[in-house]
Amino acid sequence: MKSAMEKVNIAEKLSLFSDHWNPRIIGELNGQHVKAVKLQGEFVWHHHDHEDELFLVIKGKLKMEFKDKTVEINPGEFIIVPRKIEHKPVADEEVQILLFEPASTLNTGNVENEKTRKHLEKL
Amino acid sequence: MKSAMEKVNIAEKLSLFSDHWNPRIIGELNGQHVKAVKLQGEFVWHHHDHEDELFLVIKGKLKMEFKDKTVEINPGEFIIVPRKIEHKPVADEEVQILLFEPASTLNTGNVENEKTRKHLEKL
Numbered sequence: 519m520k521s522a523m524e525k526v527n528i529a530e531k532l533s534l535f536s537d538h539w540n541p542r543i544i545g546e547l548n549g550q551h552v553k554a555v556k557l558q559g560e561f562v563w564h565h566h567d568h569e570d571e572l573f574l575v576i577k578g579k580l581k582m583e584f585k586d587k588t589v590e591i592n593p594g595e596f597i598i599v600p601r602k603i604e605h606k607p608v609a610d611e612e613v614q615i616l617l618f619e620p621a622s623t624l625n626t627g628n629v630e631n632e633k634t635r636k637h638l639e640k641l
Numbered sequence: 642m643k644s645a646m647e648k649v650n651i652a653e654k655l656s657l658f659s660d661h662w663n664p665r666i667i668g669e670l671n672g673q674h675v676k677a678v679k680l681q682g683e684f685v686w687h688h689h690d691h692e693d694e695l696f697l698v699i700k701g702k703l704k705m706e707f708k709d710k711t712v713e714i715n716p717g718e719f720i721i722v723p724r725k726i727e728h729k730p731v732a733d734e735e736v737q738i739l740l741f742e743p744a745s746t747l748n749t750g751n752v753e754n755e756k757t758r759k760h761l762e763k764l
Contacts, residue, residue, distance in 0.1 A: 525712050525720045547693035547721050548743050550673060570670035576717075589648050594699075597648045598670050618741060620671050 528554065528576055531641050532614050539633050541617060541625060542641045553617040553638070557609040564604070564627035571599045571619045578613030582606075651677065651699055654764050655737050662756050664740060664748060665764045676740040676761070680732040687727070687750035694722045694742045701736030705729075 531544045531554045538558045545552030557580065573580060574596040582589045582597055583606040591597050599605050626634045654667045654677045661681045668675030680703065696703060697719040705712045705720055706729040714720050722728050749757045 523707060523710075523712065523720070523722065523726065525714045525718045527718045529717055545695065545719065545721050547695055547723075547741075548673065550671065550741075552695065552719075552741075572668065572670055572675065584646060587646075589646065591648050594652055595648045595650045596668065596675075597646070598668050599646065600670075603646065618670075618673075618675075 526552075528616060532556065532576065534641055538612070539625070540635055540638075542639050544641050546621070549621055550618060551621045551623070551638075553619070554641070555615050555617060556612055557607055557615060558612040559609065561607045562626055562629050562631055562633060563606045564629040566601050566623060566627040568601055569620045569623045570601050571617065571623065573597050573599070573607070574616040574618070576614040576616055578609065578611060580613045580615065581608040581610070583608055649675075651739060655679065655699065657764055661735070662748070663758055663761075665762050667764050669744070672744055673741060674744045674746070674761075676742070677764070678738050678740060679735055680730055680738060681735040682732065684730045685749055685752050685754055685756060686729045687752040689724050689746060689750040691724055692743045692746045693724050694740065694746065696720050696722070696730070697739040697741070699737040699739055701732065701734060703736045703738065704731040704733070706731055 538556050541553040541555040543551050544554050575591045575593050580591040585604055661679050664676040664678040666674050667677050698714045698716050703714040708727050
């Protein structure tokens with residue numbers, strides 16, 4: 519990961535990996551992480567007890583499913599998912615995302631399964 | 642400002658105002674604010690004692706001046722300015738920015754002048 523006071527090109531970071539559901543850390547500030555991730559398919563229903571999450575779409579279309587509605591998020595748009603709220607990200611085709619959330623955030627929240635990533639690479 | 646669990650279109654928020662150096666709050670999470678702002682001209686040299694700041698360029702070109710170098714940031718790129726580091730944003734032409742920083746952050750940091758904005762509108 520570049521040192522502070524160097525700029526980060528988001529598309530360049532996203533070009534460095536191709537796997538899905540495996541966030542990379544591309545920035546750190548104020549105890550928060552900026553992560554780049556590619557999603558495709560359906561994630562798992564989960565929530566985070568203590569963390570709000572911001573999903574900013576860079577490329578593609580993200581569907582964020584909640585228990586009572588689904589929100590479609592396109593490039594240049596973001597959604598904030600508050601702590602404790604059950605949600606499931608779904609991407610019919612690959613979507614490229616920037617995440618902004620506390621450094622403590624586990625991708626699958628209260629659930630642990632084969633998609634859980636406890637140790638994230640820094641790019 | 643929209644309630645949580647509704648998406649935010651960044652360009653739409655930026656279309657709602659035209660003044661410079663006056664950040665609007667367009668998202669809140671984990672004690673942090675997401676702000677939209679338009680910059681043109683030269684800001685003031687300043688630092689923040691307790692807050693790191695992220696500048697993500699949406700449109701235009703931002704020059705971030707530090708005491709020992711200048712970094713040019715283009716659309717799709719961001720820079721993180723760590724706390725205590727003196728910096729001065731400069732925009733030769735209008736640049737549209739997303740800020741991510743603690744809710745406590747004052748735009749002019751340790752300096753107060755005519756560009757200081759203590760009370761920010763929520764859009």
